[in-house]
Amino acid sequence: MTGRHYWLAVALLATTPAAAQLDQQQGRAPARGPDAPKTDPAVQQGDAPIVPDSEFNASLPPISGDINAPLEPISAQPNAPATVNTAPVQPDGTLPPAAAESPELAQPLVPLSSFDTTPLQTAADVKDKDAPEIRYETALKGLESLNLASQFNSLSALKQGKGKAVNATQVAARAREDEALAVRLMKSLGYYDATAVSVIETQPGADAKTPGKLIATVTGTPGRLYHLSSIKVDAQPVVPPDLVTHNLPLRVGDPIEAARIQGAEANVSLVLPQQGYPFVKVGERDILLDDVSGQATGAYTLPVDTGPRARFGQLVTTGDPVFGVEHLNVFPRFKSGDIYDSRKTDDLRDALVATGLFRSVAVEPQRTGRVDADGTEAVDLLVRQTEGPPRSLAGSAGYSTGQGFKAEGSWTHRNLFPPEGALIGTVVAGTQEQGLSGTFRRSNAGQRDKTFTAIASAVHQSYDAFDAFTGTLSARWSRVSTPIWQKRFTYYYGGELVGTNESVYDFARGDTVRRTYGIVALPGQVEWDTSDSLLNPTRGYRLRLNVSPETSVNGGISPYVRTMVEGTFYYPVSAKLVIAGRAKAGSIQGIERDDLAPSRRYYGGGGGSVRGYGYQRLGPLDPQGNPVGGRSLNEFALEARYRFGNFGIVPFLDAGNSYESSLPSASDLRFGAGIGGRFYTNFGPMRIDVATPLNPRPGDGKVALYISIGQAF
Structure with missing residues (x-):
């Protein structure tokens, strides 16, 4: 249509000679009345066309169907009329010769799709790294009494400029931004009549060679408090x-x-x-x-x-079928018909996340329109499941004097036997312990956080107390605390079948011999926990009782009972200092010490016992100076845990021993003291402890080092 309008204008100019004359008589109205010049009657009637339709249509150029095609030069268009010369008419009534056509104007226009839209660079845009830089200082008045200075400084455009600007105009612009900031901050406290002004002043230099500084002062006036x-x-x-x-x-x-x-x-x-x-x-x-x-x-x-008052309805699910509705109903800690509580909805989602089987999972309340007699509406929870990778690799490593270096790696398939039937393979490699184990674990087995575990393992342990090759088959039911739900009461119970070949010192023969033992055990544990954290408690206490009726087969059948009781407490002296204490006592009744397999006896010493002494080195010794263990044990520990930021220092004092008798005594306690460092992470503290024995025996080392994850107790 642009081309049509152009040629229409050309046609009108070419067929109306009076147009050129009118151009020379601008500002004169046409003559009217009896003296007006006579016109052609045909023209006066207004019926004759200015240009016949056939002539007008013939003069139109062809129109291309491509709207993005470049325009053609005028000279190349077919049936194009002669170029109209709009120059002034010569005195003899003729037009002057046409000017030479510019070659650039005859070229087709560049298509829009290939047009370069990069803005031209001007001299103002050039960044000169050597351009002079002015310095300024920022002063604030009126906001200190409102305790807004720190907020202002953290958001201030002047402060963010760090006292440097290209010119004074830039400093003034930043000051105007800070005026608005000051007003906004004062209004946030209820001073809605607040105003702020800024002043830019020049501070003279020390001498003629030293340039002066600018001082930008922002003054806020709060006005009335609403x-x-x-x-x-x-x-x-x-x-x-x-x-x-x-x-x-x-x-x-x-x-x-x-x-x-x-x-x-x-x-x-x-x-x-x-x-x-x-x-x-x-x-x-x-x-x-x-x-x-x-x-x-x-x-x-x-x-x-507010919407309707609601009660919990049913669980419904969509997405990947990781869990069916039957297993999903194991996780809620509410019943259908309970008044809705968003905390319980969040807890359900956290429990599903903790299984490790979801890439993403959401729990959303959905209106159902089912209204109960009391006017409340039943709300279903929609569980959106997106399956994640079920397999994982894990590893850990540690070192302690007496146990040496120990590394453990595991491979886990968390849902090989749905729902939540996991298979775990574990390898232990260390200087004094090596082993393989396979574990089947059914998590949330019929009840949330109730777990069934079956283990088959083969381990070699070589310590000063014994050298043992042990195979174990065990099964256990447990209900334990988790990071999202630390329970007050936890327990486990199960059974063990153990076959072990161990070195043991035979006092009758005066020599070390190897013996094979078969052991059947029914271990169990109960624990009451009021502490505020599993890995880093700062308040509360824990009480734990272990009981394991066992039978040892070594030429004869010898039944006995192993028991252990332990208590820990945590007292916060201040926000940074926690006093922690531990007391532990164990007893084995019904069997002589020398009839026990060495691996089932009680030993003291090491990172989880009395620090400063070697692992399992506390207690009776054989004539060669090696520990032989006992039937009873007592241990005590006291720590002062001082934390600053993500780090901490922990001085500690430990005491304890193991005894040949079936009951522990307070005599012959061994003491160890030391200091530890802590690095706190989001999954627990990293622990490094250095300890020394205070009343060592011959053969005890002077210093012991322990590195692990988690507090000592």
């Missing part, structure tokens, strides 16, 4: 009636402080879903300020759409 004159909540009736207002911690007379009001509204959004209202929506607040009366006040109105 307070709440009324508080109104527009919401549906709720149960209890004051549920919304009670959880909106605002009172008439409070300053209209942005952070406090936002926090109060967020509390409503948080608490109502915990009290049966999963679909609550807090609307946009309205604060009507009164700046006319003598007191600066504001009327506060908050709309709240």
Whole structure:
């Protein structure tokens, strides 16, 4: 259509000679009245066309179907009329000769698709790294008394410039930004009449050769502090009636402080879903300020759409079928019909995440329209499952004096036998211990956090106390704490079948011999835990009792009972200092020590016992100076755990021993002392302890080193 309009203009100019004459007589109105010149009657009637349609259509150029094609030069267009010369007409009525056509104008236009849109670089855009730089200082007035200085400094454009600018204009622009920042900060505290101004001054230099500095001063004037004159909540009736207002911690007379009001509204959004209202929506607040009366006040109105009061309905699922609905129902800690609580919904999601079988998992309340007799609505929980990789590799390593270096690696398939039937292969490699084991583990077996475990293992252990090749088959049921649910009461029980060939010192023969033992055991444990953390407790206590009825077969059958009781406490002296203590006692009843397999006896010493002494070196010794273990044990420990940031220092004192008798005594205690370092991570502290024995025996080392994960107890 652009081409059509162009040629229409050309046609009108070419067929109307009067147009050129009119151009020379601008500003003169046409003559009217009896003296007006006579015109052609045909033209006066207005019926004759200026250009016949056939002539007009013939003059039009062809139109291409490609709208992105470049325009053709005028000279190349077919049926193109002669170029119109708009130069002034010569006195003899003829047009001057046409000017020479520019070759550039005759070229086709560049297609838009290939047009270079890069802006041209100007002299103002050139960044000269050698350009002079001015220095300035920032001063703040009026905000210190409102405790806003630190917030201002963290957000200030002047401060972010670090006292450097290209010119004074840039400093002034930053100062204007900081004016608005100061006003915004003061308004956030309720000073809605606040104003701020900035002044740029020049500080003279020390001499003529030293350039002066600029000082940018931002001054804030808070004005009057506005307070709440009324508080109104527009919401549906709720149960209890004051549920919304009670959880909106605002009172008439409070300053209209942005952070406090936002926090109060967020509390409503948080608490109502915990009290049966999963679909609550807090609307946009309205604060009507009164700046006319003598007191600066504001009327506060908050709309709240509470939605229906709800009860838990059923679990439904979508996505990858990692778990069916039957197994999903093992995880909730609520029953269908309980009042809805978002914390229990979050707990369900956390428990599913802890299985390690999901790439992503979400639990969302869904309205059902099923209304109970009390007016509450049943809400189903939709579990969206996205399957993750079921296999994983893990490894750990540690070192301690007496046990040497020990590394452990494992391969796990967490869902080889659905649901949650895991197969685990483990390899242990160390200077004094090597072994292989295979484990079948059924997690959440019929009850959340209840686990069934079956283990087959073969281990070689070579220590000063004994050298043993041991094979074990065991099965155990347990209910233990997890990182997302630390339980007060935990337990395990099971059975073990052990075959072991061990070196043992025979006091009758006066020599070390090897003997083979067959052992059947029924171990069990109960624990009561009030501490605040599994890996790094700072308060509370733990009590643990282990009982294992066992029978040893070595030429005869010898039944006996192994017991152990242990208690730990944690007392926070301050936010940085925790005092931790431990006491432990063990006893074996019903068998003589020398009839026990050495690996089933009690030993003291090492990183988890009395630090400073070698692993298993406390207790009776044979004539060669090697420990032989005992039937009883006692241990005590005291630590002062001082933490600063992610690091900590822990001085400690340990004591204990093992005894040949079946009951421990307080005599002949061995003491060890030392100091440890801690590096705290999100999964627990890294521990390095260095200890020395305070009353060593011949053969005990002077220093012992322990490196591991987690606190000593």
